[in-house]
Amino acid sequence: MIVRHLEKGYPEHPVLKGLSFQADPGEFIAIVGASGSGKTTLLRCLTLQEAWNKGEYIFDGHNVLEGGPLAKWKVRRQWVSLQESTGLSPKKTAIESVLEARWSHMPLWRKIIRKSSMDEHVYSNDFLEKVGLLDKGHEKVEKLSGGEKQRVALARALIQEKKFIAADDPIKGLDPASVNRVMEDFRNVAKREKVLLVCAMQQLDLAERFATRIIGLSDGRIVLDVPARKLTTREKDLIL
Known part of the structure; x- marks a missing residue:
């Protein structure tokens, strides 16, 4: 998956501001950020539940946004939310x-x-x-x-x-033991099945422990994109 210059918004209210990144099979990517940073909108754009205002979207070697309804339907069949x-x-x-x-x-x-x-x-x-x-x-x-x-x-x-699983805060409301098990499954399944799994979440500690990569959003922009690890205070300040 390659995303180039993704813009999404409404008149006088931009939500996503020129996002670009590449994501590969086997990755478990945590999209983190404060409420209103654009996490859910990004997932909805990646799964074509929201129309893009601007950008280029390559999936499986095809430019998804240039395809007609049938082409988009076919590529959607490879995704699940x-x-x-x-x-x-x-x-x-x-x-x-x-x-x-x-x-x-x-x-x-x-x-x-x-x-x-x-x-x-x-x-x-x-x-x-x-x-x-x-x-x-x-x-x-x-x-x-x-x-x-x-x-x-x-x-x-x-x-x-x-081939692509998009998860929007799927652990909300779960007890700690269940949260850990679900997150472990996400990481293991992505690696073992070579599935791209992108999860929007607010819990930085879980992203650090279980994800393979962390993408941080702030005000609709990517401010952090690093292999998952313990984040520094400065990195956390960029996101929160």
């Missing part, structure tokens, strides 16, 4: 939630009869295992903790063979 609300059906089990995300890859006749194969069930279990939830496969979503729901949502994204 994770948010605080997972959108999972509370009455379905974890395995059913992951399995239903696999329908687009199944043969037409299976879609018609709405019946998955044993291989697909095994495959879905594999992805639950990747996020440490194999033992929760037959639990209904409504019985899962907030952190477990986020990990089911992550398994759904992976089984769809997505």
Whole structure:
């Protein structure tokens, strides 16, 4: 992914001001910054939920913004967004939630009869295992903790063979143990599955501990772009 000179805003209210960066498969990038710095707007632009005012967007070697509706639809199929609300059906089990995300890859006749194969069930279990939830496969979503729901949502994204996962504050409201597990899964999955994972968040300490790269925003501009590590006081002052 290559972003060049991204600008987004409204009359007399610029939000993103000429952002440029490159992001590669396997990276877990934490987008950090104070409230109103442009983190969510950046994610929405990267997933084409917001139109760009200006800029160039290269994904998989193609200029996304120059493509027509069909081209944009095709590239969107390689992306998924994770948010605080997972959108999972509370009455379905974890395995059913992951399995239903696999329908687009199944043969037409299976879609018609709405019946998955044993291989697909095994495959879905594999992805639950990747996020440490194999033992929760037959639990209904409504019985899962907030952190477990986020990990089911992550398994759904992976089984769809997505290349880019955008997560907007997905750990908000989770208990500390769940936060740590979700963040560990994000880092491990990005590295192991060669997925680009970009997460907008405010917690600098979590970005330092779990991300592979930190991009700091302030007033709609990139003021920091470093490999993840303990930030200096000066670097934190740039962001907050």
